[in-house]
Amino acid sequence: MKxxxxxxxxxxxxxxxxxxxxxNAKGKISQEKRSEIIAIMDRLNYQPxxxxxxxxxxxxxxxxxxxPDIANPFFAEVARAVEQRGHELGYSVIICGTDNRNERIExxxxxxxxxxxxxxxxxxxxxxTSMLRDNAWSIPTVMIGREAYAGTIAHTVVSDDRQGGRDxxxxxxxxxxRRMAVLSESLEISSSRERLxxxxxxxxxxxxxxxxxxxxQCKYRxxxxxxxxxxxxxLPERPxxxxxxxxxxxIGALQAAKEAGIxxxxxxxxxxxxxxxxxxxxxxxxxxxxxxxxxxxxxAVELLLREFRERQSQPQRAQTAAQGAQxxxxxxxxxxxxxxxxxxxRSRR
Amino acid sequence: MKxxxxxxxxxxxxxxxxxxxxxNAKGKISQEKRSEIIAIMDRLNYQPxxxxxxxxxxxxxxxxxxxPDIANPFFAEVARAVEQRGHELGYSVIICGTDNRNERIExxxxxxxxxxxxxxxxxxxxxxTSMLRDNAWSIPTVMIGREAYAGTIAHTVVSDDRQGGRDxxxxxxxxxxRRMAVLSESLEISSSRERLxxxxxxxxxxxxxxxxxxxxQCKYRxxxxxxxxxxxxxLPERPxxxxxxxxxxxIGALQAAKEAGIxxxxxxxxxxxxxxxxxxxxxxxxxxxxxxxxxxxxxAVELLLREFRERQSQPQRAQTAAQGAQxxxxxxxxxxxxxxxxxxxRSRR
DNA sequence: CTGAAAGCGCTTACAG
DNA sequence: CTGAAAGCGCTTACAG
Numbered sequence: 001m002k003x004x005x006x007x008x009x010x011x012x013x014x015x016x017x018x019x020x021x022x023x024n025a026k027g028k029i030s031q032e033k034r035s036e037i038i039a040i041m042d043r044l045n046y047q048p049x050x051x052x053x054x055x056x057x058x059x060x061x062x063x064x065x066x067x068p069d070i071a072n073p074f075f076a077e078v079a080r081a082v083e084q085r086g087h088e089l090g091y092s093v094i095i096c097g098t099d100n101r102n103e104r105i106e107x108x109x110x111x112x113x114x115x116x117x118x119x120x121x122x123x124x125x126x127x128x129t130s131m132l133r134d135n136a137w138s139i140p141t142v143m144i145g146r147e148a149y150a151g152t153i154a155h156t157v158v159s160d161d162r163q164g165g166r167d168x169x170x171x172x173x174x175x176x177x178r179r180m181a182v183l184s185e186s187l188e189i190s191s192s193r194e195r196l197x198x199x200x201x202x203x204x205x206x207x208x209x210x211x212x213x214x215x216x217q218c219k220y221r222x223x224x225x226x227x228x229x230x231x232x233x234x235l236p237e238r239p240x241x242x243x244x245x246x247x248x249x250x251i252g253a254l255q256a257a258k259e260a261g262i263x264x265x266x267x268x269x270x271x272x273x274x275x276x277x278x279x280x281x282x283x284x285x286x287x288x289x290x291x292x293x294x295x296x297x298x299x300a301v302e303l304l305l306r307e308f309r310e311r312q313s314q315p316q317r318a319q320t321a322a323q324g325a326q327x328x329x330x331x332x333x334x335x336x337x338x339x340x341x342x343x344x345x346r347s348r349r
Numbered sequence: 350m351k352x353x354x355x356x357x358x359x360x361x362x363x364x365x366x367x368x369x370x371x372x373n374a375k376g377k378i379s380q381e382k383r384s385e386i387i388a389i390m391d392r393l394n395y396q397p398x399x400x401x402x403x404x405x406x407x408x409x410x411x412x413x414x415x416x417p418d419i420a421n422p423f424f425a426e427v428a429r430a431v432e433q434r435g436h437e438l439g440y441s442v443i444i445c446g447t448d449n450r451n452e453r454i455e456x457x458x459x460x461x462x463x464x465x466x467x468x469x470x471x472x473x474x475x476x477x478t479s480m481l482r483d484n485a486w487s488i489p490t491v492m493i494g495r496e497a498y499a500g501t502i503a504h505t506v507v508s509d510d511r512q513g514g515r516d517x518x519x520x521x522x523x524x525x526x527r528r529m530a531v532l533s534e535s536l537e538i539s540s541s542r543e544r545l546x547x548x549x550x551x552x553x554x555x556x557x558x559x560x561x562x563x564x565x566q567c568k569y570r571x572x573x574x575x576x577x578x579x580x581x582x583x584l585p586e587r588p589x590x591x592x593x594x595x596x597x598x599x600i601g602a603l604q605a606a607k608e609a610g611i612x613x614x615x616x617x618x619x620x621x622x623x624x625x626x627x628x629x630x631x632x633x634x635x636x637x638x639x640x641x642x643x644x645x646x647x648x649a650v651e652l653l654l655r656e657f658r659e660r661q662s663q664p665q666r667a668q669t670a671a672q673g674a675q676x677x678x679x680x681x682x683x684x685x686x687x688x689x690x691x692x693x694x695r696s697r698r
Numbered sequence: 699c700t701g702a703a704a705g706c707g708c709t710t711a712c713a714g
Numbered sequence: 715c716t717g718a719a720a721g722c723g724c725t726t727a728c729a730g
Binding site for chain 1: 400420433444456462626629630
């Protein structure tokens with residue numbers, strides 16, 4: 001059987017309280033006892049049960065991460081970042097693939113509560129706010145890549161999507177493009193809205209129009225991007241540049257262009273968003289707005305830890321609506337990565 | 350505060366034992382009491398603490414998954430499969446990105462033990478067998494995509510890598526290729542060895558030689574594939590076909606060929622392995638040996654569950670070396686997916 | 699500096 | 715059919 005704190009105590013001829021203290025480096029223990037006990041723990045290969053200590057000490061050192069799909073390269077990278085930073089700080093992470101389905105989200109949050117995770121990071125759409133609101137006061141929560149919902153007490157870490165959209169526009173404008181179109185994800189997602197908004201904003205400033213039918217909403221699959229791009233490319237006044245709200249959609253656009261015999265970047269420029277591994281692997285490689293995934297994930301974890309500390313220091317208020325600090329919102333800078341999918345439009349060459 | 354079993358019991362005017370029984374559907378409880386208690390649990394939004402129940406009932410309903418890198422598309426897909434099947438069966442999964450580093454692996458296994466996960470799925474290299482051996486008797490373990498180590502009591506689910514290698518060879522041979530080369534991952538990894546072995550075997554059967562310097566070991570990064578491919582393509586008798594042990598390496602090969610002005614598939618055929626999303630996204634799309642990831646993940650979870658049951662039914666022997674059933678080894682079929690990176694060699698056209 | 703005791707939220711024989 | 719009590723492996727005041 002695995003050794004317990006009792007085994008150690010008996011072996012060392014002390015009480016379990018004493019052993020507990022050396023484990024947690026609390027209280028004063030004489031140097032000799034301490035080292036003797038440590039030696040015994042080593043010898044018996046003793047590892048304190050997180051389960052038991054969670055039942056009293058309250059910490060499970062486990063975080064929950066909700067994302068739509070782990071196999072989507074962007075979220076896979078987010079997951080890695082969260083997991084890495086979490087591990088550095090002593091936390092494990094439970095992944096939850098929600099598929100953006102509300103029932104699943106509810107199930108997961110409920111499971112995470114039952115398992116008493118210390119915090120939750122949400123990178124998925126949450127249709128029903130109320131659930132989140134209920135949850136928020138009990139488990140520290142941070143939204144990653146999505147805006148927090150009104151009435152929710154959650155911190156937020158996002159990329160500066162709007163600026164990213166602006167940068168994409170700026171790049172294309174600089175190359176001389178005037179007729180542009182957009183492949184967007186569902187505009188229900190805040191980040192998509194912001195990217196589009198930034199893009200359009202910059203165009204507006206230059207007095208360039210972005211007709212409504214030049215903005216297409218897609219799911220986040222390659223196939224959707226391809227279909228919508230096909231239609232866009234069949235327009236009488238074919239756009240010379242496409243801004244795609246993620247790499248997957250951009251790949252769809254690349255495929256549609258190829259099918260139509262339209263060469264990239266000579267006849268069509270494509271800018272994508274996310275800069276996942278996919279962007280570097282296509283032909284031509286995609287010019288893309290990079291999200292600082294690493295930092296996104298790390299920041300989310302750090303915000304959570306800060307929240308833990310704050311709640312501990314003001315335990316009385318921990319259950320009131322006013323607990324914790326004010327929810328923070330952190331927007332991280334994106335970066336334009338220029339590859340080979342963009343160039344000046346032909347007419348201008 | 351969250352409601353506990355005591356709150357429910359008090360509210361219902363029964364003992365906590367009774368409440369516990371209705372939670373677990375154990376023992377006989379009168380229909381009225383049962384429904385009354387259930388109603389109260391609903392009303393108080395009661396959710397039993399997994400932590401507390403784990404301390405007695407022994408199940409945490411949590412699995413650990415060790416993989417080298419979650420952001421690697423192949424492992425991301427494995428993770429999704431494991432997570433999905435796990436969720437269906439009532440288990441959460443903690444992801445652990447090991448980066449193939451031994452210290453990390455040890456840390457993780459130790460953490461997972463402390464958290465009393467019910468089982469561990471290992472998809473990463475494990476340098477030091479002894480650790481695994483020590484672990485195996487205490488936590489049910491299954492290897493996924495890697496062979497179990499000698500002396501280890503772990504089940505194994507793999508793709509039939511050898512057959513996959515054979516199929517790749519067969520495909521290339523059928524197209525008429527004779528001069529071939531291989532981009533492999535480290536041959537310390539059993540799956541890489543098997544792929545190469547199957548490939549070479551089939552060539553041997555046709556009396557075709559695969560010179561030693563035509564087999565290059567790479568890490569699993571695009572850049573390595575590119576560098577090694579560059580060398581291969583500079584050989585005086587340049588190979589007409591390349592078998593790459595994963596998609597990443599194949600992408601490197603594609604890039605090297607492009608740099609060298611070698612057109613694919615006209616002048617060089619490329620077959621990859623894994624068939625991740627990357628294979629469908631390159632230009633040209635890659636002919637690839639698909640691993641049945643979905644099934645791989647699901648099977649791993651199922652083997653674990655079976656092991657749980659077996660250990661429960663023979664608790665006496667659970668701590669002896671002979672516990673559980675014999676370790677199983679399941680090899681799943683791969684599938685050749687033909688895309689556009691392979692064709693007959695030029696000389697033969 | 700050290701220990702006895704209560705308690706965390708459950709489950710599980712064992713009585714009744 | 716129902717409940718009292720012990721126990722799971724820890725932590726935390728509180729005494730000494």
